[in-house]
Amino acid sequence: MDKVSFPYRSGSHLMFLHVVAESGAWEKHGLDVNYNFQISKSDAHSAMDAGEVEFVGGNHISAYGARARGDDWVYIAQSVNEYRTKLCVRPDSGIEGLADLKGKRIATSGNHPSLNDWLYLKQHGLDVDRGDIEMIKRVSGQISVNAQPEGNEDPDAPKPKRVPHWHWIRDGQVDAALLPAPANLFAEAAGLKLIDLDPMPMIWFTTVSSNQRFVQRHPNLVERFLKGMIEGIHFYKTQRERSIKVIQERCTKDGPMTYEQAAFCWDNTASNLDSRLFPSLPAILNVFEEAKRQDKDSHHVNPLALWDTHHVRRIDDMGFVDNLYKSSPGPDAKYARDLDFQQEKATNAAKVIAAVKACGHSHNEDCDCD
Numbered sequence: 001m002d003k004v005s006f007p008y009r010s011g012s013h014l015m016f017l018h019v020v021a022e023s024g025a026w027e028k029h030g031l032d033v034n035y036n037f038q039i040s041k042s043d044a045h046s047a048m049d050a051g052e053v054e055f056v057g058g059n060h061i062s063a064y065g066a067r068a069r070g071d072d073w074v075y076i077a078q079s080v081n082e083y084r085t086k087l088c089v090r091p092d093s094g095i096e097g098l099a100d101l102k103g104k105r106i107a108t109s110g111n112h113p114s115l116n117d118w119l120y121l122k123q124h125g126l127d128v129d130r131g132d133i134e135m136i137k138r139v140s141g142q143i144s145v146n147a148q149p150e151g152n153e154d155p156d157a158p159k160p161k162r163v164p165h166w167h168w169i170r171d172g173q174v175d176a177a178l179l180p181a182p183a184n185l186f187a188e189a190a191g192l193k194l195i196d197l198d199p200m201p202m203i204w205f206t207t208v209s210s211n212q213r214f215v216q217r218h219p220n221l222v223e224r225f226l227k228g229m230i231e232g233i234h235f236y237k238t239q240r241e242r243s244i245k246v247i248q249e250r251c252t253k254d255g256p257m258t259y260e261q262a263a264f265c266w267d268n269t270a271s272n273l274d275s276r277l278f279p280s281l282p283a284i285l286n287v288f289e290e291a292k293r294q295d296k297d298s299h300h301v302n303p304l305a306l307w308d309t310h311h312v313r314r315i316d317d318m319g320f321v322d323n324l325y326k327s328s329p330g331p332d333a334k335y336a337r338d339l340d341f342q343q344e345k346a347t348n349a350a351k352v353i354a355a356v357k358a359c360g361h362s363h364n365e366d367c368d369c370d
Contacts (some may be wrong), residue, residue, distance in 0.1 A: 001032045002221060007047075009040035011075030011253065013206045015265055016079070017057070018250040019243045020232025028231065048211045053220075055225065056209045060112055060287055063209070063306055074133025074308045077226055078279035079233070080205035083116050085178040087195040088166055088187045094175060097195060104175035105134045107165040112204075116292035117178050120200050124289040128180050134135070136174050165194055181268050189215060201282035206278070215308060222311050226277060227246035227320065232323045233273050234324045240266060276321050277312045 004026075008014065017035045020026065026033045035057070039047065044056045045066060063073040089095040095104070098121070106121065108114040118128060126132045150155060165177040166187035178197070179187055188194050208229065215222055236243050248262035257265075288303035315321070 001027075001028055002224075004031050004033045004055065004221070004225060005053040006033050006035040006055045006057060006225075007044070008035065008052055008206070009039065009041065009056065009060075009082065009269070011038065013057050015247050015251050016206055016236065016269060018223050020229060020247045022246045023232050023233035023235035023239070024063075026225070026228035026316055029228045030083035031221075031224055032227075033228070033229060044209075046213070048073070051214075054210065054214060054221070057206045059209050060207060061115065061291045061294055062205050064288060064298035064303075066293035067306055068295075068300040071208060073306060074212045074215055075203075075207055075279070075306050076222065076308050077207050077208035077229065077285070077312050078203060079207065079229075079274055079277065081201060081203070081274060081280040082199040082272060083120075083204050084199045085120075085180045085197055086178060086184045087323035088179045088184060089193050089195070090169060090172075091191065091193045093175060093193070096196075098197070098198045100134050105136050105173075106136050107168045107174040107177040108135050111166070111167060111282055111294075113114065115293060115301055116200065116202060116204075118293065119286060119289055120178065120197075123200075131160040136168070154169070165191060175195075180326070183240065183262065201280055201286050203279060203283045203287040205272075212308070215311075218226075218312070218334035223315065226311055226315060228277070230277060230315065230321060231324065233275055233277075234321075234328070235272060236324055237270050237275070238325075238328045240270070242272075246251070246269045269274075273323070276316050277288050278309060278316075279307060309366060 006017075008017065009054075014036070021033065021035060039053070039056060041059050043057050044053075045062075047053045048056065048350065059073070063071065063075070066073055087095075087098065087101075095101065101121070106117065108117045114135070121128070121133060122141045128135050164183060164186065165174075165179060167185070167194060169177060170190060182196055208226065210222070242257065244262045244266050247265055248257045248259060251257055251262070253263070277366065284303055284307065288298070291298040292300075319338045
């Protein structure tokens with residue numbers, strides 16, 4: 001059994017990774033994968049160079065500028081190619097769509113999420129650099145105007161207590177926010193208004209990253225690791241109840257999850273996972289725009305230079321993925337037509353909302369918001 005280290009960049013990946021691991025897919029291919037630990041973007045590069053980790057789940061943006069400075073980081077597989085949000089506003093705001101945001105204050109946070117918000121709004125005619133909108137980011141406990149990506153903030157400043165963006169909207173500190181699930185559900189339950197938005201192509205969620213030297217030296221291990229990921233995705237998509245059980249039992253950072261909460265998490269993720277682990281070109285081009293905004297050196301890199309998809313192409317060409325779904329087809333197509341299932345999803349979402357406090361924390365989680 002070969003030992004492999006695969007740290008994640010964001011804890012949101014764990015729901016998916018726990019299921020892949022518990023499915024036995026990696027073990028089936030002779031791999032003992034240590035995936036349950038987090039790594040920073042800078043440590044990811046140094047740990048990869050030192051041979052301390054084999055793969056990293058993420059680092060979507062920083063690698064482009066690093067490549068321009070001689071780094072050999074490479075992306076070899078992609079699990080999700082869309083970023084899905086809804087526009088959240090106060091019911092009396094008069095805002096009916098993105099066009100009504102001109103001159104408004106938009107809440108954002110984080111590095112990649114804030115860049116997603118910047119790009120999505122710019123692509124819809126709202127450019128923060130032109131003064132069309134203000135992007136508001138909390139820095140050192142204060143609201144900061146025209147927020148910049150993480151890395152420009154004071155690293156020694158104490159981190160403020162995290163407050164859901166919909167609180168800022170509700171309290172009149174900002175006018176709107178682009179909220180993913182489940183945050184948008186909590187906002188709607190608190191009486192705020194949600195407006196549907198088209199998904200944005202984006203390199204998002206679990207990306208399998210490594211460096212070119214390792215990939216070239218260990219093609220067999222790379223292929224086995226990717227086959228395990230692909231079989232784990234197949235398990236996730238086709239074994240709904242078993243996957244929900246893993247999510248409920250393993251995702252306990254914020255307290256025990258109810259079945260309804262775990263089911264909602266599964267429903268919200270399964271259809272978005274790419275069965276073949278290919279990145280989409282629009283997603284690559286969009287994340288590259290964010291890389292150029294964060295690091296001017298990224299302008300000197302071809303956006304495709306960091307992507308080596310020949311391993312997933314080889315696996316796909318041999319019929320590996322098709323054979324999986326022939327023997328056990330996924331439920332996505334059926335569920336899309338199944339009105340009973342759609343009703344169940346809506347019921348589960350309502351139960352999730354009922355299981356949280358008005359502040360957005362779960363009822364079994366201690367907080368200072370009461």
